[in-house]
Amino acid sequence: MIAIWWAPCLLLGGALLTLATWRRPAWSRRLGPAVAVSGCLAGVPPAAAALGGGTLASVNLPWSIPCGALRLEMDALSALFALPILIVTALAAIYGAEYLRPREGGQNPAASWFFYNLLTGSMLLVILARNAMLFLLAWDLMSLSSFFLVLSDSEKESVRRAGWTYLVAMHIGTVFLLALFILLGRGAHALDFEGFSLATAGSAAAGAAFALAVVGFGAKAGFVPLHVWLPEAHPAAPSHVSAVMSGVMIKTGIYGLLRTLTWLGAPPPWWGGTLVAIGAVSGVLGVLFALAQHDLKRLLAYHSVENIGIIALGLGLGLLGVSYGNGGMAFLGFAGALLHVVNHALFKSLLFLGAGSVLHACGTRELDRLGGLWKRMPATGAGFLVGAAAICGLPPLNGFVSELLIYLGSFRALSAGGGLPVGAAAAGVAAAGALALIGGLALACFAKAFGIVFLGEPRTAAAAAAHEGGPAMRLPMAALAAACAGIGLAAPAACGATQAAIGLLAPGLCPPREAAGWAAALARAAAVAWGGAGLALLLAALRRQLLAGRPVTREPTWDCGYAAPTARMQYTASSFAAPLIRQFRGLLPTRRRFVPPQGFFPTRSALETETPDVYRERLYQPLFAGVERLLRPFRGLQHGRLNLYVLYIVAALLALLAWKLR
């Protein structure tokens, strides 16, 4: 029997061991991924056992830190978040073993793998911790280790700026979490999670705790407008780290929010309504910003904001279901959200690994400098296509299953039966409409990302000379793509796996009978979707049969009779997205720099567009500039003279002494 503390211990201890190989990069290159994979493997059995329900034997040790205790526990909710972490980080580590190889002169591999394993171990600790001090410690360890991973390319100015943005955002989030735990632990002696339950049920304090959790955990998850660090930090990190950060690390924010909800008692309707509103805004704005990006990894990072929005839509519907005592709505909303957490971990890491292979092969992430990669990197192309179809929610893949559940939850909310109030109907129709718009825009965005990068003709020499990565890079992508298809195929089982966790979120409201009913609908949907896939294969065979023995020739693409098309005449990613971006220009402040062609025989002209984050420019920059202005007078206190600093300390101590003796 593998105990739950094995995996974090293996990962954190292994991380220190990796650091010891500092002077031997060849060793750390082997040791780092090996530690990650073995640690993750050790974590899978307890997580899989806890998924069905019940609590696994917990660890509980006293700790010298005030209010702290080493309490670890694995329940169904933890298991549901732990499994994607374990799977994705192990696969990303295998990928990283090859991906990091050519980056000589960059960060020492020992440091890179040290922080990678530290990040994995601390993510697991966050999920397993049952004491607020331990949780916050693991939380900050997670933020700091990922901060150093983001800074892998710290010689670039843009990377350093991204790192600082990330660090500041994480700390602001942690401030809210500190306040949250102080509020929850007011009555209790130790800050153990057990003591939190019922502490503030149904009071105004519960509402305050909910708001603090939404802001504090939302900063990690990437709720709009707290998302600004996300499109900066994720592209800056090495691609296998981006996969982990975007795929699973931001989900710890969702986990924290859900864990908090289990302590707060019956939710009033405004909680669910708030989450639906946050979800709709995050989803639509996330995908719109993604559409306007020219950088492949930045585009994917904005899609994480969109998918976190979809998760929030599901959570909001689920909470509303709990508020109104409607089991179907609660089950569908929570099941959709939880399943989307898992699904997004799978397809987003797949897409980031694919983007990493593209960057590895071509040296650029600019969409308009790529093209025609399918012929040069067929395995990466196929993996990216599966990921793109899955993230758009297209059947028969996994994204469709979770979106179907959330759609069903919204229709359950808005249908007249069940005696639900008008508020539920409004939330339901808002969620359904937002999800439809998000789906349509995501399809546009991924048609652009996949079509421009992998199809057509290569737009630059670098893209023409691209080559496929080795087996260590292809295998993880194949495994993730297979997992996307597998969840799509085994939709009822995947939905059933969330049952025990939903039992913790909506106690007593969703009996197994409820889940079984919806699983039957999912089974039919999966049967139709995979039946369609089988039919597509049959039709492809029919086409092949029809064409056998007939003349099949290859010619240039039809360009209105023009016989010498070049790669530069292709439609670009910018032009492809331009109509939609122009349509939503109120939300997307795109900057254009246009040098028009001049004279009768124009030689050169230029067009440059850039879509900066509207919140970064219009909300945070003025805000932080104002704070800086306000605090400028205090700069005089900090002038670098050590003796004066000692004086401050003495003065502070004396003041405290006087206050104590008063």
Next chain:
Amino acid sequence: MKLYPLLSWAGGLVLAPLMLGVINRTKAVFAGRRGAPLLQAYYDLAKLLRKGAVYSRTTTWVFRAAPAVGLAAVVAALALAPAGGVPAPLAFAGDWVLLAYALGLMRFFTVIAALDTGSSFEGMGASREVQFSALAEPALIVGLAALGRAGGALSLSEMYAGIHAAAWLRAGPALALVAAALLLVFLAENARIPVDDPNTHLELTMIHEVMILDYTGPDLAFVLYGAALKLWVFGGLIVNLALAPLELSGAGALVAFGAAMAALAVAVGVIESVMARLSLLKVPQMLLGAGALSALAFALVARFSS
């Protein structure tokens, strides 16, 4: 018991290309021409299936797979569509999501196949297609939400079955608004006037036609047949709403459904004859209008059915 649903599915598979014939004949009558035979679409398909193929050197496996994937997706969608009182062969809670997203899969593959050719004309068409369909999607789903509220059900077949004559009497104006919104979505998704002109000959102005420019032979047959089926599926969404208050069932329902689809085809022919195409910049406004109609209809249904 399962006979009529299967018949309705088979009927859709067989009769869908006929709708194109009826539309074109209506347009010919309006223009004072004799027009092509009603069965012209079938002749075209038969001819294309007998031909060889020409592929662009730029294209990959994606371009070859797209017609098969698209056709399979729309055939699956057809299996989820009820026909005037006869439930769909496969009906379950949330089947409308699968219907909408199967058609989304078809669109995704059509669009990436267009980008696969590397032609800027096809890229232009693809760009317009994703723009318009992204705006049509909320109109469709919110329209279905209004139907779900009125019919009090989670599956398409039960939704329409739940809209009795009494529901029409109570919330008739709202349901008429839904029908109008669905008609706009139908015209946009199937590349008909006023959004797109299936008869245009200038690549620059096309949307759907330009995306399939490079297809020949059996591939083109798959694409054309798939488009006809899509017309049938979307048409069914409108026709069912109109037939719902009659509360038909069995063979009578199927006959009525077929007749109503023919009437819809005539209506599309009339619209195409009396209207010009909208400017491309106006199309999004029309689709946003459809979304607004759906939302208004939902509000009215929620007001009158609770």
